[in-house]
Amino acid sequence: MSSERYSSLFSTALTELVVRDFTAFARLDLKLSLGVNVFVGANATGKTHILKLLYAAADITRADGNYSDKLVRVFLPSGGHLGRLVHRRRGRGKATVTIRRNGAQLRTSFSTLKSSSPQVTGAREWNRNRMECAYIPVKEMLSNSPGFISLYESRTIHFPEIYRDILLRASDRPLRAPMDRKRKALDGIIKKAFKGIVTFDESGEFFHKSREGKIEFSLLAEGHRKLGLISVLVQNGTLSSGSILFWDEPEANLNPNMIGPVVEILLKLQRVGVQVFLATHSYVVLKEFDLRMKEGKDRLTFFSLFRNEQTGDVEARSTHDYLQIDPNVIGDTFMDLYDRDVKRALRGKGK
Amino acid sequence: MTSHFQEGELYFDFRGSLRVQKLDEQGVSLPHGMSFVDFVVEEASQQLLVEVKDPSQMSVAESEKSKFARKFRGKQLINEELVPKCRDSYCFLHLMEQDTKPFLYIVVLGTRALPAVGPGELLEFRKRLLVRLRRESDLPWKRPYVKDCVVLTEQTWGAHFPSYSLQRAPTKTQD
Numbered sequence: 234m235s236s237e238r239y240s241s242l243f244s245t246a247l248t249e250l251v252v253r254d255f256t257a258f259a260r261l262d263l264k265l266s267l268g269v270n271v272f273v274g275a276n277a278t279g280k281t282h283i284l285k286l287l288y289a290a291a292d293i294t295r296a297d298g299n300y301s302d303k304l305v306r307v308f309l310p311s312g313g314h315l316g317r318l319v320h321r322r323r324g325r326g327k328a329t330v331t332i333r334r335n336g337a338q339l340r341t342s343f344s345t346l347k348s349s350s351p352q353v354t355g356a357r358e359w360n361r362n363r364m365e366c367a368y369i370p371v372k373e374m375l376s377n378s379p380g381f382i383s384l385y386e387s388r389t390i391h392f393p394e395i396y397r398d399i400l401l402r403a404s405d406r407p408l409r410a411p412m413d414r415k416r417k418a419l420d421g422i423i424k425k426a427f428k429g430i431v432t433f434d435e436s437g438e439f440f441h442k443s444r445e446g447k448i449e450f451s452l453l454a455e456g457h458r459k460l461g462l463i464s465v466l467v468q469n470g471t472l473s474s475g476s477i478l479f480w481d482e483p484e485a486n487l488n489p490n491m492i493g494p495v496v497e498i499l500l501k502l503q504r505v506g507v508q509v510f511l512a513t514h515s516y517v518v519l520k521e522f523d524l525r526m527k528e529g530k531d532r533l534t535f536f537s538l539f540r541n542e543q544t545g546d547v548e549a550r551s552t553h554d555y556l557q558i559d560p561n562v563i564g565d566t567f568m569d570l571y572d573r574d575v576k577r578a579l580r581g582k583g584k
Numbered sequence: 585m586t587s588h589f590q591e592g593e594l595y596f597d598f599r600g601s602l603r604v605q606k607l608d609e610q611g612v613s614l615p616h617g618m619s620f621v622d623f624v625v626e627e628a629s630q631q632l633l634v635e636v637k638d639p640s641q642m643s644v645a646e647s648e649k650s651k652f653a654r655k656f657r658g659k660q661l662i663n664e665e666l667v668p669k670c671r672d673s674y675c676f677l678h679l680m681e682q683d684t685k686p687f688l689y690i691v692v693l694g695t696r697a698l699p700a701v702g703p704g705e706l707l708e709f710r711k712r713l714l715v716r717l718r719r720e721s722d723l724p725w726k727r728p729y730v731k732d733c734v735v736l737t738e739q740t741w742g743a744h745f746p747s748y749s750l751q752r753a754p755t756k757t758q759d
Binding site: 380517518520523524543564567568570571572574575576580581 | 630686688700702703704705706709710731732733734735736742743744
């Protein structure tokens with residue numbers, strides 16, 4: 234695909250994230266891939282925080298929303314005080330988050346002082362172009378759909394808004410317009426992996442429909458429910474050229490033999506113009522991307538998040554090459570397993 | 585007795601071992617239909633059956649390297665090459681009354697031609713190799729003729745056999 238054609242597919246894509254003194258990060262400058270962005274790192278290195286920061290920025294464009302308000306609903310800091318998300322140091326502190334895309338910049342800053350209000354700049358220009366997006370959390374939600382949205386809207390429940398949002402996206406009816414050739418092919422691959430289609434009734438209950446009949450989503454394996462969700466999002470146009478998918482730990486509850494098809498679907502989504510952000514702990518996810526990505530056709534950046542031993546702050550390194558991910562906590566863990574496996578065999582205590 | 589041995593572009597120094605044999609040394613008549621590992625390294629308490637698979641050699645064509653990668657991921661390399669060589673070597677040594685110490689099967693992979701192979705794949709490959717060494721037909725062998733197997737690469741050899749060096753011949757530069 235030519236660079237020009239590729240860029241036009243991603244005209245609304247997020248291009249840069251700059252963070253100062255936010256949660257685990259003292260300083261973070263990320264150039265984002267227009268294609269697939271994969272975040273790896275040990276627990277508590279802020280992978281999900283990055284996904285949420287970016288998602289909130291994309292989501293507010295759908296209804297001219299306020300970024301700092303959205304951050305409160307997505308991160309749920311105690312008392313709704315964004316200052317609690319400022320990187321912890323002695324004394325007062327102030328966080329700033331800047332997100333860029335083609336021709337627009339959204340910036341927010343907030344401090345630990347409870348008396349000061351969060352500042353947001355660039356929102357008008359930012360919200361001018363609507364960005365379709367979906368955030369798939371680690372916990373599958375479709376099976377909990379009936380009544381959840383109304384409960385969320387009417388009562389104070391301690392659920393990040395991403396859970397409500399994904400149910401709203403999934404509840405959108407399929408597009409009336411016929412799918413183009415590429416999306417149709419993609420839809421076929423997903424249906425094949427999912428072995429059926431997804432339907433839902435007026436009460437918001439989702440079903441898996443196949444030749445064998447209709448099965449409640451709650452009775453399906455959680456891994457299959459995730460594929461069903463992707464299928465719905467493609468059918469209703471949430472995932473189409475120019476939209477953004479955020480997926481936190483796609484491997485959760487998925488048998489490793491299903492990860493290959495999922496990665497193939499993600500690469501195909503990227504090829505039709507969907508920008509993808511993933512956080513993963515899975516060796517199989519990384520290797521599947523490494524083995525399935527096509528040089529010159531796919532755009533993929535791996536971000537390795539790690540804690541600086543001296544400062545304790547989380548930093549990031551990026552690479553387009555799987556072999557160059559450094560540090561690679563997932564690969565290192567497998568290397569350690571391999572080493573111990575060899576040592577056991579050499580000691581004569583193997584199995 | 586020399587301790588230096590070469591297999592393709594890889595140079596081994598088994599200094600400190602009791603004895604090193606090349607079963608298929610050129611000029612020596614061998615039993616028909618048998619294939620052997622590259623080296624048998626005798627130590628005080630065990631014998632290492634060392635087999636080198638090195639598609640990384642400069643002289644190997646890219647098509648051959650791709651073919652090897654397919655064999656590595658499928659069953660062919662284990663079922664048709666690595667296990668028969670180990671089994672035949674054991675049979676030969678047994679018939680020669682040289683099976684007085686337990687055998688450990690060491691496979692050395694030149695992974696420069698297999699850049700996508702990581703520790704996860706090596707773990708799984710070793711498991712599949714051991715399973716096949718134990719059972720090649722409907723019934724498993726009654727005798728576990730090798731006590732275990734390990735799969736090493738040029739990069740991981742040194743950590744597990746620090747007393748035996750392994751080096752690749754330097755790349756020739758054009759004048």
